[in-house]
Every structure is written in C-alpha cells, then in structure tokens.
Amino acid sequence: MKTLSIGIAGLGTVAQGVLMLLASNRALIEQRSGVSVNVVRVASRSAKPDVDLHGADFSTDVMDLLSDPRVDVIVELIGGETLAKELIVAALNNGKAVVTANKAVIALHGNELPRQRLRFEAAVAGAIPIIQAFQYGLVANQFSALSGIINGTCNYMLSAMESEGVDFDAILERAQALGYAEADPSFDVDGIDAAHKLTILMALAFGTDFEFDKVYVEGIRAITPKDISYATELGYRIKHLGILRSNADGIEARVHPTLVAQSELVAHVNGVLNAVQVVSDAAGKTLFSGPGAGGAATASAVVADIIATALHPEQTAGDSSSSRSIPIMPIEKISSAYYLRIPTRDEPGVFAEVTQILSSHNINLDAVIQKDSHAQGGSVDIVILTEDIQEAQMHEALAQLEALATVTAPVMRIRVAPQD
Numbered sequence: 578m579k580t581l582s583i584g585i586a587g588l589g590t591v592a593q594g595v596l597m598l599l600a601s602n603r604a605l606i607e608q609r610s611g612v613s614v615n616v617v618r619v620a621s622r623s624a625k626p627d628v629d630l631h632g633a634d635f636s637t638d639v640m641d642l643l644s645d646p647r648v649d650v651i652v653e654l655i656g657g658e659t660l661a662k663e664l665i666v667a668a669l670n671n672g673k674a675v676v677t678a679n680k681a682v683i684a685l686h687g688n689e690l691p692r693q694r695l696r697f698e699a700a701v702a703g704a705i706p707i708i709q710a711f712q713y714g715l716v717a718n719q720f721s722a723l724s725g726i727i728n729g730t731c732n733y734m735l736s737a738m739e740s741e742g743v744d745f746d747a748i749l750e751r752a753q754a755l756g757y758a759e760a761d762p763s764f765d766v767d768g769i770d771a772a773h774k775l776t777i778l779m780a781l782a783f784g785t786d787f788e789f790d791k792v793y794v795e796g797i798r799a800i801t802p803k804d805i806s807y808a809t810e811l812g813y814r815i816k817h818l819g820i821l822r823s824n825a826d827g828i829e830a831r832v833h834p835t836l837v838a839q840s841e842l843v844a845h846v847n848g849v850l851n852a853v854q855v856v857s858d859a860a861g862k863t864l865f866s867g868p869g870a871g872g873a874a875t876a877s878a879v880v881a882d883i884i885a886t887a888l889h890p891e892q893t894a895g896d897s898s899s900s901r902s903i904p905i906m907p908i909e910k911i912s913s914a915y916y917l918r919i920p921t922r923d924e925p926g927v928f929a930e931v932t933q934i935l936s937s938h939n940i941n942l943d944a945v946i947q948k949d950s951h952a953q954g955g956s957v958d959i960v961i962l963t964e965d966i967q968e969a970q971m972h973e974a975l976a977q978l979e980a981l982a983t984v985t986a987p988v989m990r991i992r993v994a995p996q997d
C-alpha cells in the first residue's frame with residue numbers, strides 16, 4: 578500500500594467534500610488504488626469547528642502547508658488568483674505535488690506553471706473525468722472537435738427559460754436564491770467561467786498554450802424566451818456551448834449561446850448538468866455528461882487527481898511537448914450557420930428588402946418563419962436560419978439590415994452548432 582500525506586488549502590464547499598469523501602470511501606479507495614491518503618494539515622482563513630478534520634492539524638495561514646515536512650501533496654481549494662497562484666508555485670518549487678480545482682489560475686497563469694506534478698481535473702466540468710479521458714481512455718486519438726456545456730449556471734437558466742417560458746431576469750433571481758448563481762453572476766452568465774474551462778480543454782486536447790485571451794466569449798444575457806421558442810419551432814435548443822475545432826487555418830475557440838439540433842444528445846443535457854462531446858479519429862464521437870459542480874461531485878475529481886499523483890507522480894497534464902505555434906482563429910474568420918431574428922415593421926416589401934441584403938452578401942437561407950404582429954404592436958419578427966457563412970460577412974450584412982428604416986430594433990443573431 579502506498580501512503581500519501583496531503584495538506585488541504587481552504588475549508589469551503591469543495592474542501593469539505595474532499596474531507597468527507599476521503600473518510601467515507603477510505604476502504605474502497607485503498608482497495609481499488611492501493612493508495613492510502615492521509616490528510617495531515619488543513620489551512621484556511623477561518624476555523625470551522627463543526628467540520629470534522631479527521632485528526633488533521635489546522636492553521637489559518639495556507640503557507641503553513643509548505644513548511645510542514647509531512648505534506649507530499651498540496652490540494653489548493655481556496656479559489657481566487659493571487660494567493661492560490663503563489664501557493665501553487667511555491668509548492669511546486671518546494672518539491673511538493675499540487676492538485677487544484679482552480680480554473681482561473683490554470684487558464685490565466687498556466688503557461689507560467691510547470692506542468693509536472695500539477696493536476697487540475699476538477700477545474701473543468703466538475704465530476705466529469707474529461708482530463709483523465711485525454712490522458713488515458715482517448716490517449717491514442719487525434720481530436721478534431723470538442724463542444725461542451727461547461728457552465729452549469731447557464732445551462733440551468735436556459736433550461737428553465739425553455740421549460741417555463743420565463744425571462745432572463747426572473748430566472749437569474751431564482752438561480753441566485755437556489756445557490757446556482759453568485760450574487761455577482763457576471764462570471765457565469767457572461768461566459769468567463771466557461772472560457773476559463775475551454776482554455777484548459779484547448780491546451781490539453783490540441784497542445785496549445787493556455788490562451789484565454791484568444792477565446793471568443795459571449796454570455797447569455799441577450800437570450801429571450803422568444804428566441805428559445807422560435808428555436809424550438811425550427812427543431813433546435815439554445816445551449817451555452819464552448820466549442821473547439823481544428824481546421825486548416827488553426828483552432829476555433831469560442832464560447833457563446835448556440836442553436837443545437839434537437840436530435841443531438843447534448844441538446845438533452847438540462848439543468849445544472851455539464852456535458853463534453855469529443856470528436857476523435859479512432860473513437861469517433863464520445864459524450865461525457867455529469868455534475869459540473871457541488872462539493873461531493875467536485876471532490877470526486879480532486880480525489881482522483883490525488884490518487885493519480887500517487888500512482889503516476891511524474892506524469893504531465895496534457896501534451897506539453899507538441900508544437901505551441903498553432904494559431905487560434907479570430908472570430909471574424911470563423912464560418913457558421915446563423916439564427917437571425919429581425920424585428921421589422923409590418924409592411925409590404927420588407928421581407929424582400931431583407932433577403933436582398935442577405936443575398937448580396939452570399940448568405941443563403943435554410944429556413945424562414947415570419948411571426949405576425951398583433952401581439953407585438955404592428956411589428957413582425959422575420960426569423961431565418963442561414964447556411965454557413967463567414968462571421969465577417971455576417972457582420973456586414975447585419976449592419977446593413979439594421980440601417981433599414983423598416984428594421985425596428987437590433988437583429989438577434991445566434992450561431993448554430995457546427996455539424997461535427
């Protein structure tokens with residue numbers, strides 16, 4: 578039996594989950610892995626007398642974990658960027674291994690960190706073992722595309738907007754009351770959290786650097802129940818997706834609301850669940866789905882990393898040796914099909930004006946619905962699905978459409994998921 582002594586930084590949701598899981602499933606974990614994990618020290622800002630530390634020492638300064646000679650692995654679960662990064666760097670420089678759930682530190686500072694003895698499975702999609710899938714189960718594959726629901730808050734909100742017909746503000750209030758959204762929800766609903774995770778997935782699946790700044794990001798604030806209902810009518814659902822695709826010009830890396838065909842499995846992943854679909858050359862399409870957050874679910878991934886550290890101490894996370902010169906494509910260069918909702922005056926000739934502009938930009942139509950008016954004070958929504966067109970072309974067409982006197986409000990445009 579190998580023995581590993583760990584020190585945990587933080588005593589919040591995930592840290593408590595780790596303490597509980599290591600205690601409740603100790604025998605099972607030892608039997609399966611041949612590794613015995615002892616928590617020798619916990620360090621966090623404030624003591625929590627109600628939490629059972631199972632005999633571990635406690636201190637309020639997380640840097641105490643560095644000077645404790647018993648600690649082999651530091652498990653960083655304080656969150657935030659500055660102190661967490663300092664702790665991780667100092668731990669690695671001191672010869673300790675690190676396990677972290679901190680997506681922000683890895684996405685924003687991953688290039689400055691040595692990859693050896695650093696693991697971060699829990700930073701992406703909570704309980705879903707997607708990083709271990711890249712390292713083990715799918716290790717023989719080249720990946721061509723990945724798309725995922727990687728923010729549970731957005732997925733909960735969009736699912737509820739669809740099933741109940743409620744608008745963004747109402748559902749945000751409820752998500753906050755249920756603890757699914759923070760008091761300041763911007764990190765989740767504006768797509769930043771998902772972009773952190775996509776940055777990590779991109780580095781691991783495609784061998785790029787951690788290039789958060791090059792990921793295109795849009796959140797879900799602009800989505801209305803109307804768009805969800807029109808999408809349904811057209812055979813789609815609106816999901817907030819992170820998308821990676823490898824093509825001749827580089828890697829597409831984007832996070833935005835997306836129309837997903839109802840025939841796709843991802844379209845049926847609802848509520849706070851996450852899902853990651855990977856397209857690989859040998860394995861084909863694989864879909865991983867499960868809880869993306871929560872104390873116990875996230876602890877499951879943290880403990881898996883702790884065990885992997887004991888079993889494969891020198892293994893690096895992802896492919897750090899491959900070329901780093903892979904370009905990441907600007908959004909203007911990406912081609913996509915689009916959903917457009919064009920609010921127009923209810924007048925003859927408007928539809929012809931709209932289609933004339935689209936056709937002058939080589940934008941072909943795939944489906945059209947026109948929604949009439951009376952409930953909308955004499956306006957009509959022209960709803961269009963286009964075929965694939967480059968983003969830059971679409972921008973030009975939208976500017977011309979919005980300049981029409983008969984178009985009464987900004988055009989809503991949502992990209993359609995690529996057919997991978």
Ligand SMILES: NC(=O)c1ccc[n+]([C@@H]2O[C@H](COP(=O)([O-])OP(=O)(O)OC[C@H]3O[C@@H](n4cnc5c(N)ncnc54)[C@H](OP(=O)(O)O)[C@@H]3O)[C@@H](O)[C@H]2O)c1
Nearest residue numbers: 587588589590591621622623654655656678679870871875
């Ligand atoms: N919660 C999830 O479902 C989930 C899922 C995936 C990944 N993660 C990631 O896991 C990490 C931890 O998340 P969490 O939800 O467990 O957070 P949390 O509940 O807020 O817990 C953070 C803990 O760290 C302590 N802490 C914060 N700043 C500190 C400092 N400067 N010095 C000492 N201790 C400090 C806090 O102390 P106090 O108790 O005094 O506040 C608290 O005990 C984050 O990086 C998060 O992104 C979380």
